[in-house]
Amino acid sequence: MRYQQVPRMRNLVLAGLFLAGLTACSTTSEFTTQVTSFQQWPAAVAGQHYRFVDSKQQNLEQAAYTGYIRNNMFRTGLIEAMGRQSARFDVGFTTGTEVRQQMVQRETGNYDLYPTLGLGMGFPYGYYGNPFYSSFGFAMTPRYQLVPVPYHRYSLTVYIRDRQQNGNEVFRASAVADSRERGLPEVMPYLAASVFDQFPGHNGQVRTVEFERNKEGVAGTALPITVKKP
DSSP states (O other), rough: EEEEOOOHHHHHHHHHHHHSSSSTOSSSSSSEOOOOOEEEOOOOOOTEEHHHHHHGGGGEEEEEEEEHHHHHHGGGEEEEEOOOOOSSSSEEEEEEEEEEEEEEEEEEEEEEEEEEEEEEOSSSSOOOBBSSSEEEEEEEEEEEEEEEEEEEEEEEOOOOOOEETTTTEEEEEEEEEEEOOHHHHHHHHHHHHTTTTTTTOOTTTTEEEEEEEOOTTTTTTHHHHEEOOO
């Protein structure tokens, strides 16, 4: 009688699926966000001015986020108003952090035993002198249980209002990303770049934006963006 342990491939597959489900998992070389945008962008506005709303009342963290958005505003064709320059467009944003849980199967440390039967042929002289042989034993499989695994969902919403249209919104986009390890300040450069990807985009469009992580210029003005699902 012999004992054998079944490889734990099922556990590895389950763990891999869970990690793939988190769009900001640190074990991958890519960072993914999901973006939803709405727009009624006016024609022939390139070169006109915009201004951030409530920029004088921001704390240091909000000011940093404003900088990330400013770095990507070049995609709109607008120019930031300086000093007392008049601005046609007002730009504002909101951020959010939500704690979520995902159920994943993990080993309990206990195992189930079940009998196994094997048949085979010896070559060239057989097994113990017989051309055919059989074996009987037991295999072990791990037991699993569902456990909650927490992660964060971060969001950034940017809106642009046109003063020549009674202050009505002409652009609104929201980007979200999930992460188990990163904080909002680390995720914000990706969210800001995602909001303006393919600006102004199709009205009501939902798309996935993928970044290469840990590349120089992540927080800069022009990020390498690959749209996976238009």
